[in-house]
Amino acid sequence: MEWEPDAAKEIEKIPEHVRKMAKMGIETSVEKKGKNIVTIEDVKEASQRFNSLMKKDEKTTKIAIVRCDIVSETCPGMACFKAFNKRKVHFSDYGEAEIIGFFTCGGCPGRRVFRLVDSLIKHDVDVVHLSSCMLMEGGYPKCPHIDEIRQMILKKGVKVVEGTHH
Numbered sequence: 626m627e628w629e630p631d632a633a634k635e636i637e638k639i640p641e642h643v644r645k646m647a648k649m650g651i652e653t654s655v656e657k658k659g660k661n662i663v664t665i666e667d668v669k670e671a672s673q674r675f676n677s678l679m680k681k682d683e684k685t686t687k688i689a690i691v692r693c694d695i696v697s698e699t700c701p702g703m704a705c706f707k708a709f710n711k712r713k714v715h716f717s718d719y720g721e722a723e724i725i726g727f728f729t730c731g732g733c734p735g736r737r738v739f740r741l742v743d744s745l746i747k748h749d750v751d752v753v754h755l756s757s758c759m760l761m762e763g764g765y766p767k768c769p770h771i772d773e774i775r776q777m778i779l780k781k782g783v784k785v786v787e788g789t790h791h
């Protein structure tokens with residue numbers, strides 16, 4: 626099988642340890658097209674196919690947010706969702722991700738967290754964010770039960786991230 630110079634140059638960009646396999650894959654697909662010369666288009670087509678396969682395999686991170694029951698009386702949660710939707714602040718490192726739960730602690734001392742994290746685990750939650758309203762000291766005091774709530778979630782084997790939009 627012959628390779629056009631552009632195609633041969635392009636394949637050199639692939640890491641050496643997978644190059645041989647990539648070359649074989651490309652040549653097989655070129656053969657199937659009834660051709661005996663590899664063009665730059667063949668290499669790009671193979672690379673697109675590979676990238677879309679990688680995307681399919683990329684796991685979606687399932688996120689839940691727990692927030693203060695007292696603050697929920699006055700806050701519908703816009704800032705938490707805005708930060709997630711724009712992948713800002715404590716959501717900036719996520720690729721494919723979705724929020725699967727948004728719940729309040731159930732009131733002091735966070736009586737609902739234990740039960741609701743169990744439900745979230747059944748739906749494969751990866752991480753629970755402690756909302757910024759539980760952590761900040763401003764118009765209302767920082768949650769006095771934050772350590773117990775954090776431990777409660779961690780003991781269930783679920784990762785905890787401190788904060789949402791601050």
Ligand code: SF4
Pocket residue numbers: 692693694695696730731732733734735759767768769770771
């Ligand atoms: S436990 Fe903390 S987060 Fe929950 S209502 Fe009380 S102060 Fe708010």
